[in-house]
Amino acid sequence: MTLSTALTTALTGLNASARDAATVSSNLANALTEGYAPRSLNRASSQFGGVNLNGVTRHIDAALLQDLRGASAGLAGAETKQNMLSRLQSLVGTPGEANALTTAVDQFESNLIDAANRPDLELRLQTAVQAAGTLVTRLNSASDGVQALRQEADHAIAREVEGLNRALGQVAELNRDITAAQLQKRDASALMDQRQALIDQMSETLPLRQMPRPNGAVALMSTGGSLLLDGTARALSFTPSPAVAAHMTQANGLLSGLQINGTPVRTDPTGKIGGGRLAALFDLRDSQLASAQTQLDAYALDLASRFQSGVDPTLAPGDAGLFTETGMVASAGAGLASRLRLNPLVDPNQGGAAWHLRDGLAAASPGETGDATLLNAMLDRLNAASTASPLSSAAQSHRDHAGSLAALFAAPNVTASNNHSYHDFRHAALQEAALAEGVDSDAELQRLMLVEQAYAANARIIETVDQMLQTLMRIGT
Numbered sequence: 357m358t359l360s361t362a363l364t365t366a367l368t369g370l371n372a373s374a375r376d377a378a379t380v381s382s383n384l385a386n387a388l389t390e391g392y393a394p395r396s397l398n399r400a401s402s403q404f405g406g407v408n409l410n411g412v413t414r415h416i417d418a419a420l421l422q423d424l425r426g427a428s429a430g431l432a433g434a435e436t437k438q439n440m441l442s443r444l445q446s447l448v449g450t451p452g453e454a455n456a457l458t459t460a461v462d463q464f465e466s467n468l469i470d471a472a473n474r475p476d477l478e479l480r481l482q483t484a485v486q487a488a489g490t491l492v493t494r495l496n497s498a499s500d501g502v503q504a505l506r507q508e509a510d511h512a513i514a515r516e517v518e519g520l521n522r523a524l525g526q527v528a529e530l531n532r533d534i535t536a537a538q539l540q541k542r543d544a545s546a547l548m549d550q551r552q553a554l555i556d557q558m559s560e561t562l563p564l565r566q567m568p569r570p571n572g573a574v575a576l577m578s579t580g581g582s583l584l585l586d587g588t589a590r591a592l593s594f595t596p597s598p599a600v601a602a603h604m605t606q607a608n609g610l611l612s613g614l615q616i617n618g619t620p621v622r623t624d625p626t627g628k629i630g631g632g633r634l635a636a637l638f639d640l641r642d643s644q645l646a647s648a649q650t651q652l653d654a655y656a657l658d659l660a661s662r663f664q665s666g667v668d669p670t671l672a673p674g675d676a677g678l679f680t681e682t683g684m685v686a687s688a689g690a691g692l693a694s695r696l697r698l699n700p701l702v703d704p705n706q707g708g709a710a711w712h713l714r715d716g717l718a719a720a721s722p723g724e725t726g727d728a729t730l731l732n733a734m735l736d737r738l739n740a741a742s743t744a745s746p747l748s749s750a751a752q753s754h755r756d757h758a759g760s761l762a763a764l765f766a767a768p769n770v771t772a773s774n775n776h777s778y779h780d781f782r783h784a785a786l787q788e789a790a791l792a793e794g795v796d797s798d799a800e801l802q803r804l805m806l807v808e809q810a811y812a813a814n815a816r817i818i819e820t821v822d823q824m825l826q827t828l829m830r831i832g833t
Contacts, residue, residue: 361405363821368406369814372399375409376807380800387795391553394795395545412543416552417793422566424790425559426579427783429632432560434776436512436636437644440505441769444648447501448494448765457498460491461758465738471713472731481710488678489698489705495656499602499694502649507600509641510611514596516561516634517614523558524576524589527551531573531587538572548572563631580628582616590617602649602691606642614638644768651746652693655761658744660686660696662737662754668730670716678702678717678734 379395386392398410449456464487471480530551537544555576558564563579575586584590595612597604604610606623614623614634621628623638656679663678664685671677676685682695700706701717714731715723741751747760 359821359824362817365406366814366817366821368402368408370811370818372397372407372409373807373811373814377804377811379412380804380807383795383800384797387797389549391549391556392795393545393549393552411541412545414545414548415793417790418566420786420790420793421552424783424786425556426563426631427779427786428556428560429563430779431776431783432633433631433636434772434779436633437640438769438772438776440509440640441644441772444502444505444645445765445769447498448652448762450766451759451762455494456762457491457494458755458758458762460487460494461755463487464491465735465755468731468735468738472728472735475714475728475731476725478710481713482704485698485702485704485710485713489703491659492679492696492698495652495659495693495696499649499652499656499691502645502652503600503602503691503694506641506645506649507597509637509645510600511596513614513634513637513641514594516637517592517594520558520561520584520592520634521589523554524585524592527554527558527574527576528585528587528589530554531569531585535571535573544572559632561633562629562635578628580630582621582628584616592616593618600641602653602694603689605646611641647746648765649690649693651761651764653688653690654744654747655757656693656696657686657688658742658747658757659754662740662742663734667733667737668716668718670718672718675718678713 376397379397383394393414393416395412395414398413400408400410402408449459451458453459464484467480467484467487471477471484474480530547534544534547534551537547551574555564555566555574558576562584564576564584565579567575567577569575569586573587575583577583577585584592593615597611600611606613614621614629623629623635623642625631625635625639627635629635629638660677660679660681665671665677668677674685676683676699678699680686680697680699681692682697683700686692686696698706699708699717701708702710702712704710711722712719714725714727716730738755739753741753743749743751744757747757747764752760
């Protein structure tokens with residue numbers, strides 16, 4: 357080996373050591389950076405002596421990353437459902453709570469009993485009327501709350517779709533940058549980190565499968581099989597509704613579905629977008645919250661029907677009973693719970709009189725103050741067994757129907773809570789495994805010591821060659 361060859365070899369070694377030191381430094385500095393993958397320098401011996409540097413390798417476990425993204429999607433969907441379903445349950449409350457619907461039912465029945473025991477006392481009649489009004493108000497409030505949650509879900513879907521479109525465009529742009537960097541033999545690791553963080557974020561909204569493409573690019577499709585990005589990004593479209601009412605559904609076209617490049621896709625949990633936050637929001641808006649509204653409407657119809665016919669002899673056929681649908685006879689229909697009203701004839705706040713509760717809604721004047729016949733008939737109707745699908749398949753009293761409604765509102769929240777616990781545990785376990793695959797600070801420090809030794813050795817060679825050249829020059833003179 358000539359002195360010039362030795363010098364050239366040592367210089368390549370110094371360059372490699374400097375690049376190694378920079379790589380180790382980057383790894384240590386980003387040990388806690390989300391989406392960062394550890395790097396290592398690719399070396400190869402040169403046929404002319406020394407070392408060639410063949411770029412930087414990012415070390416990732418593709419299978420683990422895919423599992424973690426799936427777990428992130430499951431956790432995001434579970435969190436979304438748990439949040440909304442816990443708020444749904446609070447709309448009717450838990451039996452025993454002061455603001456629970458069952459408490460309002462108990463109070464109405466108790467005040468009606470008090471009025472029947474002393475029908476001559478105007479205050480007791482007024483108290484019973486107030487309790488009936490409170491029960492109606494609770495139902496109206498619960499129904500309005502369900503539709504507010506549906507509208508919140510509808511607007512959240514729009515935000516998620518907008519975020520997905522923006523992120524897909526950014527990933528497509530990063531694909532182009534990465535491809536250009538690799539063709540120009542530049543390090544694209546930082547761009548790949550940024551792309552990975554974007555895809556990780558998108559996976560919470562929609563579970564994604566990543567597929568490699570030439571020159572470092574990737575394609576993306578949902579785990580359900582919908583292609584979202586392959587060279588160019590597909591456009592997702594959704595139209596939020598300015599207001600959501602009980603009768604509005606995706607099935608009847610009054611609420612928007614989801615389209616990918618103009619093609620409608622199924623939005624139910626088993627469809628092509630199932631598994632993440634987006635599917636959870638569609639399921640809440642179109643299924644779970646819609647079912648809750650149906651249950652409230654069934655309860656409202658049961659309440660109104662008990663006082664409609666065969667109870668008040670002063671009512672003519674077609675006259676509304678104690679509980680009305682905005683003044684008319686209540687009938688089955690979406691949103692009945694929000695339209696239920698107390699008959700104004702019995703409500704002093706609406707120009708009526710409380711004595712109508714004792715003497716009949718259509719009575720022209722007060723009757724015998726001690727006659728509790730109508731009040732007792734109302735109590736009998738409250739306690740009579742009747743069916744109210746889908747609250748219960750068995751005939752029950754109205755109070756039992758209220759309990760069934762509370763249980764139906766609570767059950768999805770319990771399921772969502774258990775589901776969230778499972779997804780949280782799974783995500784935490786996979787996250788821990790992913791962190792273990794990340795930067796090992798101890799190993800990097802050991803590697804840095806080796807780099808330091810290699811750098812010193814190459815520097816010593818250069819120093820020795822320099823001394824030898826100086827010696828040769830002195831001999832020549």
